[in-house]
Amino acid sequence: MVIGVLVEISNKNVDKVFDYLVPPELEKFVKVGMRVLVPFGSRTLEGFVLEIKKESSDRELREVLEIVDQEIVLNEELLLLGKKMQKKTLSSLISCYQVMLPKALKAKKGGKVSIRYDTFYHLSPSCLLSSFSFTQPQEKIIQLLQEKGTVLKKELVSISSSSLQTLIKRGILVEEKKEHYRLSHEAETEEKKVLTEEQRQVVEKVIQNPPKPYLLFGVTGSGKTEVYMEIIDYYLKQGKSSIVLVPEISLTPQMIQRFRKRFGSAIATIHSGLSDGEKYDEWRKIARGEVSIVIGARSAIFAPLSNLGVIIVDEEHSDSYKQSDSNPRYQAKEIALWRGENHHASVIFGSATPSLETMARVPKLYELLELPHRINGKELPKVTVVDMNQSFKETRGHFSKVLMNSIVEKTSRGEQVILLLNRRGYASFVTCKNCGYTFKCPKCDITLTYHKTSSTLRCHYCGYGGKVYEKCPACGENSLSSLGVGTQRIEEELQKAIPSLRILRMDYDTTSKKGMHEAMIEAFQNHEYDVLLGTQMVAKGLDFPNVTLVGVIQADTTLNIPDFRSSENTFSLLSQVSGRSGRSHKEGLVIIQTFNPDHYAIRCAQNYDYLSFYQKEMAIRKELKYPPYFYLCLIQISGRDPSYLYQESLKIKHSLERNLVSDIILGPSNSFLFKVNNRYRYHVIIKYKKEDTLYPILEKIVSFYQSNSRVQIDIDFQPIHI
Ligand code: ADP
Ligand code: ZN
Numbered sequence: 107m108v109i110g111v112l113v114e115i116s117n118k119n120v121d122k123v124f125d126y127l128v129p130p131e132l133e134k135f136v137k138v139g140m141r142v143l144v145p146f147g148s149r150t151l152e153g154f155v156l157e158i159k160k161e162s163s164d165r166e167l168r169e170v171l172e173i174v175d176q177e178i179v180l181n182e183e184l185l186l187l188g189k190k191m192q193k194k195t196l197s198s199l200i201s202c203y204q205v206m207l208p209k210a211l212k213a214k215k216g217g218k219v220s221i222r223y224d225t226f227y228h229l230s231p232s233c234l235l236s237s238f239s240f241t242q243p244q245e246k247i248i249q250l251l252q253e254k255g256t257v258l259k260k261e262l263v264s265i266s267s268s269s270l271q272t273l274i275k276r277g278i279l280v281e282e283k284k285e286h287y288r289l290s291h292e293a294e295t296e297e298k299k300v301l302t303e304e305q306r307q308v309v310e311k312v313i314q315n316p317p318k319p320y321l322l323f324g325v326t327g328s329g330k331t332e333v334y335m336e337i338i339d340y341y342l343k344q345g346k347s348s349i350v351l352v353p354e355i356s357l358t359p360q361m362i363q364r365f366r367k368r369f370g371s372a373i374a375t376i377h378s379g380l381s382d383g384e385k386y387d388e389w390r391k392i393a394r395g396e397v398s399i400v401i402g403a404r405s406a407i408f409a410p411l412s413n414l415g416v417i418i419v420d421e422e423h424s425d426s427y428k429q430s431d432s433n434p435r436y437q438a439k440e441i442a443l444w445r446g447e448n449h450h451a452s453v454i455f456g457s458a459t460p461s462l463e464t465m466a467r468v469p470k471l472y473e474l475l476e477l478p479h480r481i482n483g484k485e486l487p488k489v490t491v492v493d494m495n496q497s498f499k500e501t502r503g504h505f506s507k508v509l510m511n512s513i514v515e516k517t518s519r520g521e522q523v524i525l526l527l528n529r530r531g532y533a534s535f536v537t538c539k540n541c542g543y544t545f546k547c548p549k550c551d552i553t554l555t556y557h558k559t560s561s562t563l564r565c566h567y568c569g570y571g572g573k574v575y576e577k578c579p580a581c582g583e584n585s586l587s588s589l590g591v592g593t594q595r596i597e598e599e600l601q602k603a604i605p606s607l608r609i610l611r612m613d614y615d616t617t618s619k620k621g622m623h624e625a626m627i628e629a630f631q632n633h634e635y636d637v638l639l640g641t642q643m644v645a646k647g648l649d650f651p652n653v654t655l656v657g658v659i660q661a662d663t664t665l666n667i668p669d670f671r672s673s674e675n676t677f678s679l680l681s682q683v684s685g686r687s688g689r690s691h692k693e694g695l696v697i698i699q700t701f702n703p704d705h706y707a708i709r710c711a712q713n714y715d716y717l718s719f720y721q722k723e724m725a726i727r728k729e730l731k732y733p734p735y736f737y738l739c740l741i742q743i744s745g746r747d748p749s750y751l752y753q754e755s756l757k758i759k760h761s762l763e764r765n766l767v768s769d770i771i772l773g774p775s776n777s778f779l780f781k782v783n784n785r786y787r788y789h790v791i792i793k794y795k796k797e798d799t800l801y802p803i804l805e806k807i808v809s810f811y812q813s814n815s816r817v818q819i820d821i822d823f824q825p826i827h828i
Contacts, residue, residue: 107127114214125164126170128170144171183412188203191441210385227280243265309333317452324476324477326685353424372398392409419455459678523638536574541701593613610630655687659699677723707719731793737794739800741822743818748786750817758790771792
């Protein structure tokens with residue numbers, strides 16, 4: 107017997123499948139999708155068995171050393187999914203398989219995780235106790251076992267192990283081991299909510315229609331989660347399983363709690379907050395069919411459930427569903443659609459602010475489901491926009507009088523406040539502290555990025571470069587600055603103004619330790635603090651009934667990020683964070699501070715007017731040829747020698763121009779993060795409408811550079827940031 111084994115041998119994007127001979131004693135155990143240990147040159151490597159055949163055309167075959175697992179790691183569906191992903195993303199097949207699996211099951215030596223066992227004992231059913239004589243401790247054990255049937259090893263700590271061993275040797279006692287999962291959850295029971303008429307209609311439509319993709323467009327607090335649970339429950343009763351994707355599970359502990367309460371031990375979770383051992387155990391529960399519901403972040407889309415009834419992607423507009431930082435650069439929403447087709451399952455994309463790409467596919471590809479009202483007909487909180495151009499002149503601080511007064515008023519009544527300071531550290535751009543002016547690319551309408559070393563402003567889409575001015579061209583003041591303000595400074599400023607205020611700061615610095623995030627949420631929920639101040643992580647999914655004021659310190663920070671999606675992201679973030687206010691019976695208020703009070707993203711968020719925003723933004727995208735009117739493909743060219751890389755990037759651009767006459771090719775330009783770890787990155791961007799001509803030329807480029815160690819090519823289709 108010969109098998110084809112796929113191994114990973116370098117980080118370059120190369121696949122290697124080699125034939126190996128299976129020794130006769132292993133033949134009956136080897137199956138496609140298992141991991142095996144094979145010799146490779148002078149090393150031994152792990153690989154996946156991709157095929158089993160009678161013979162090989164290779165002359166000198168080496169033998170398989172070992173089978174790594176007793177169970178199949180990649181089932182038939184995952185094997186096919188990997189191949190499809192490889193074709194779509196132009197990354198290596200091995201990377202597509204590795205990304206699906208928890209660390210413990212990847213084909214890599216080292217990083218092995220142990221299975222935990224419980225050891226227990228019972229009496230051998232075939233032995234006649236009366237034919238033996240026993241010591242006193244042995245009598246004690248036998249008596250215990252006669253009473254209880256089985257006993258765990260840890261219940262016998264007081265008994266000497268020699269007594270135990272003697273009983274086992276004489277065939278009186280049987281020792282057994284049973285796998286013990288690291289995570290386990292008792293079912294709690296929660297009384298089910300009676301669905302509103304709107305919710306009921308959504309549920310009925312999904313379960314009565316033949317399976318298909320949907321967009322569930324429901325305002326914040328409209329009861330989407332309740333709808334998901336009802337649909338999942340329906341499929342559960344039909345014997346079908348479900349996947350629920352959430353942006354980042356550690357950021358949505360409240361939602362997980364609700365699922366746990368309703369479905370208890372039928373759930374497995376997959377996310378970055380788990381240890382390798384926990385992930386391994388959760389995966390095995392899923393593969394063995396011991397759970398029917400998987401909740402998790404992006405990679406949970408690969409959960410090896412069989413018989414899927416529904417796949418739900420909550421907060422579908424979130425960036426986190428795209429793997430952006432390493433190969434394969436896959437979009438989990440696309441995988442959800444593929445798996446939906448494989449299983450004849452419905453796919454539901456849910457959001458209060460659907461991405462333009464998703465909304466643009468309604469009704470042709472996705473059927474629209476709507477929840478336009480909050481539960482109990484509650485009004486969405488009133489939003490006040492404060493013009494910081496005025497306020498900054500008056501106060502010279504980051505808090506307007508309106509916001510400061512409202513914080514005092516709400517907290518003195520025993521109500522709580524959420525403050526959002528959205529700051530993304532990786533981009534620096536120049537902005538006027540006096541009037542909020544920012545420099546934009548004349549061709550791409552993108553905020554220019556500040557390059558400190560050359561003191562220039564650059565467009566990282568098309569490469570346009572400009573000089574940094576001394577004075578603001580809009581207001582003439584000498585107040586240009588390339589520095590953002592951090593949460594810590596905001597905290598200090600607020601504390602100084604109101605010394606008695608109990609402020610809880612939540613950002614990546616204060617939540618990096620495991621469990622901190624949950625602990626903070628709990629402390630705020632218990633009203634140990636008056637104000638929760640933080641980055642984007644305070645904006646999403648949280649449900650605190652006592653919060654009646656949400657303040658946005660600087661709406662402009664998102665607006666100025668050099669990205670064609672910056673307006674969309676601003677609108678979405680403001681809508682999400684507004685939804686955190688006034689969720690219970692107390693009336694809510696939202697205050698947005700901005701230097702751009704008339705910007706449509708801010709105006710539309712103020713009025714909860716998704717449709718106007720959508721129309722305005724679609725018109726801009728059309729004019730500037732951005733998605734969803736054009737698709738994007740980003741080619742990253744990286745290596746150590748910038749001038750050589752630039753030269754190769756130009757060659758790539760020219761060959762694309764020759765081959766893709768009807769597409770738009772931009773660049774080469776410096777990437778956002780131009781120099782990382784002494785490696786430089788250039789970008790060439792393709793705006794295209796049809797992919798049939800694109801793939802062949804890209805495949806050629808990738809294979810051309812495969813043997814060139816000075817150039818690394820990475821391709822990102824539909825990138826999140828360009
Ligand atoms: P969304 O996910 O759309 O933001 P949720 O599902 O979190 O909305 O619902 C908002 C709040 O309303 C939650 O506290 C939830 O428990 C409650 N809720 C949802 N549906 C109902 C219902 N049918 N009856 C009563 N309360 C409900
Ligand atoms: Zn440009």
